[in-house]
Amino acid sequence: MEQQLDHxxxxxxxxxxxxxxRPVALAPAADGVRYALEFLQHTGSFKARGAANFLAAHRAAGALPDAGVTIASGGNAGLACAWAARAHGIPATVFLPVTAPRVKVDRLRGYGADVRLAGERYAEAQAACEEFAARSGALGSHAYDHPLVAAGAGTLLEEIRAGLPDLDTVVVAVGGGGLFAGVATAARAHGIRVVAAEPENCRALHAALxxxxxVDVTVDSIASDSxxxxxxxADALAAxxxxxxxxxxxxxxxxxxxRRALWEEHRIVVEAGAATALAALREAPAPLGERVAVVLxxxxTDPSDL
Incomplete structure (x- = not known):
């Protein structure tokens, strides 16, 4: 299916x-700042949006094979893919690094996914996934690098803007860039600034810029699982x-x-990846009077390490 990422x-x-x-809920956090509570989404992350869009588009095109769908993931994209596949009545085979958190592996199996652990890093799981897709005929999805996946994630910005029409800036965490690319594409259509937040040692977007x-980067952060x-x-770099x-x-x-502050001040438990967006705002606060949404x-995650 030929696709491009645009508004x-x-x-x-x-x-x-x-x-x-689930439409995103917005919660007041401080003067001018709102938290976008996307962790309340199906499967516990924004990834449900992209997975739902990816499979719905292929279903409409008559392009869902009997072999189902396969994806490589740090965990969240796999959960979303398995959830969406179950809704469409097709099997999902999910490849994860052996370092994936147990909580994500257990939830994947709860969605009925065939979970396969391969390699220490996401890239190794992706290679195993691609080989499986070629051999089995399963539809290969991607955790972030597909226009349908990124466009699905971009719907989040439209919902935030509907609830906060005077929005100036949105802050999002960046891994492979699916959420960022989709949100930035939608934000640009409305003149909204985007802050792309990355851990110092998971800087794929920063290095590409x-x-x-x-370019390939070394990955070594408490947020590396997501x-x-x-x-x-390439779509993220362009955005x-x-x-x-x-x-x-x-x-x-x-x-x-x-991450600790979200728990102590609001009783919100999120992954380190989600907390990266708030960390960026705390490190460089927005100008007074600016209206900001921070995407959680x-x-x-396992809350026991808080």
């Missing part, structure tokens, strides 16, 4: 997934080159502190 694709995604995903092209892509998507986008790096201690994108 029309985001609008089309919104139509496909309406009634199948410096190199002028997607933001640990070794290379950002980041616009003047209304700011790329920010935050250290792991700031991410851990933001996932909560598939």
């Amino acid at each position: 029309a694709a985001v609008r089309a995604a919104a139509g496909r997934i309406a009634g199948h995903i 410096e190199a002028g092209r997607p 933001l640990g892509a070794t290379r950002v998507s 980041a080159r616009h003047e209304d986008v700011v790329s920010v790096l935050v250290p792991d201690p700031a991410i851990a502190a933001a 994108c996932g909560a598939n």
Whole structure:
């Protein structure tokens, strides 16, 4: 299926997934700041949006094979894919690194997925997934690097804007760039600034901006289970080159502190990846009077380490 990521694709995604995903809730956090509680989404993260759009588009095109769908994931995209596949009545085979959190592996099996562990890093799981798709005939999905997946994620911005029409800035965490690419594409259509937040040692987008092209990076962060892509998507890099986008790096201690603060101040438990967005705002507060939404994108985590 030929696809491109633009605002029309985001609008089309919104139509496909309406009634199948949970509209995002906004919660006041501080003067001018709202938390977008996307961790309340089906499967515990924003990934449900992209998975729902990806499979709905293929269903409409008559392109869902009997062999089902397969995906490589750090956990959240696999959960979303398995959830969406179950809704369509097709099997899902999910490849994860052996380092994937047990809580995500257990939930995947609860959705009925065939879980296969391969390699230490996401890239190794992706290679195993691609080999399986070629051999089995399963439809290969992607955790972030597909226009349908990114467009589905971009519907989040449209919902935030509907609840906060005077929005100036949205802050999102970046791993491989699916959420960022979709949100930035939608935000640009409305003149909204985007802050792309990455851990200092999971900086695929930042490195791509410096190199002028997607490049492989070393992954070593407390947020690497969800933001640990070794290379950002081309769509994410293209979106980041616009003047209304700011790329920010935050250290792991700031991410851990933001995660603890969400629990201590609001009784919100999120993944370190989701806390990365808040960490960026805490490190560089927005100007007075600016209206900001911070996307808390996932909560598939073990709260015992808070």
